[in-house]
Amino acid sequence: MNEPRLLPDGRVVRYTFPERLMHWLAGLSYIYLLLTGLAFWSPWLFWIAVVLGGATISRELHPWVGVLFVIAVIWMYRVWASQMKKTERDREWWRSIRHYVRNEDSEVPDEGRFNAGQKLLFWGFFWCGLVLLLSGLVLWEPHWIPWNLRALRLLAVIVHPIAALITIALFMIHVYMGTAIERGAFGSIVRGDVSRKWAARYHRAWYEQVVRDSPAKE
């Protein structure tokens, strides 16, 4: 927040380099986890593991990539958690979700840096990530769990896919919003900046704050 957000060329810094790095560490590791996970989820999708180098390798790497993903999630938590608190504005936003979905955005309250939907995505991934980590640790080396603690294994077997399905729902909406619906959002998480118009259109309350925090041009 300290470095200037308004660039001389008239663009606005939306995501700093560390923010983009952690996002893509999470994003790419998640996509690998999703693909290999789906391969183990359904026999109809088992071919994905074959394409990715064989099911044995997929099984071997899935937990390690999971560790990378959890590192990224913790990193994001440290950087973003303070900005993801639910506000009165978010409650209003949820009340007008109907209009947001129908692109009737004049009926939707101005959004801060992250809108309420993005906050849901963040917390959904954070909590599901935690559940996936704990159940994943049990599934990593199941033969280390002694027979009299097998309830842990049986719990992990059902909890891991449920948490994964929740993240898949969040992920699908996230990718859809970020690429198809809000044109420019994908570029912002790659290059880091957006146009002033984009900022004023999609995150007006945040943009106004950025403008307020910047000294007037001489």
Place this chain on the structure above:
Amino acid sequence: MSQANLEIRRISGHAGPAPGAGFKRESEVAKLIDTTTCIGCKACEVACLEWNGLSFSDTTFQNSYQTMPETAYNFWNLIKFNEYEPEGGSLMLLMRKDQCMHCEEPGCLIACPADGAIVQYANGIVDFQQDQCIGCGYCLSGCPFNIPKFSPTSHKVFKCTLCGDRVSQGLEPACIKACPTGCLHFGTKDEMKELGETRAKQLREQSGFKDAGVYDPSGVGGTHVLYVLHDATNPEAYGGLPKDPRVPWTVRLWKYPLKWLGNLAMIGGVIGLCVHYLRFGPKTVEEDIEVPKEGEQP
């Protein structure tokens, strides 16, 4: 089984019906273990290692005659020794040969995600194909008998094959062959069930074991390894033989309803997003949107 091909359908130049025509050979096999005549000699343990090419490994002493606490990836056949004092009776040393039960409804197979890694043959044998095994260990969670064991060296799972290689050639499993007391029997499931029931009746009527019976748990659809127990009401006393084994409910929930629900939700989600895009399309930034500048009070 291979003999099925040699069932007689027709014969030439024969007056009347062909002898043997329509005869159906019972193809389901089973092992019968009569715990009441086991003497704990461990010949079956050795025969299993020898036939399957497994080397002798270290034993673990646990104040008992038992070789190790449970079966291992390189030790598929273990006699479990348990001291048991029945009510009003004298101390008994229960000996039960533990190995894969070859369930009719195998939890390992249901839990396994790897194509072709676990096979159930028509004769009831459940066998692991290690070349297809991906080492995920889900079978360990699916099994109610604690049988599949993970090899730390090959990262594959191993267990008793019911000597499928021998059985397919018309031979009995190695453990059966080695048993000196005749407490182990091998044959069709029906024969073994009948033999077991006969023995249990004998135990009830002549030996005073009023609760003697055959262990063929229905929770997993029956098994292709049967036990005759002195006390069929208390199988747990025989080294933790579960009273009512079932494929764990979380495994079934995961593999049946959750899988279909999840697939529907995922496919529905993709369709929903496509429909949304066609109906509403992307959001747009108006050309004449009011954009506050530095120094202006928004």
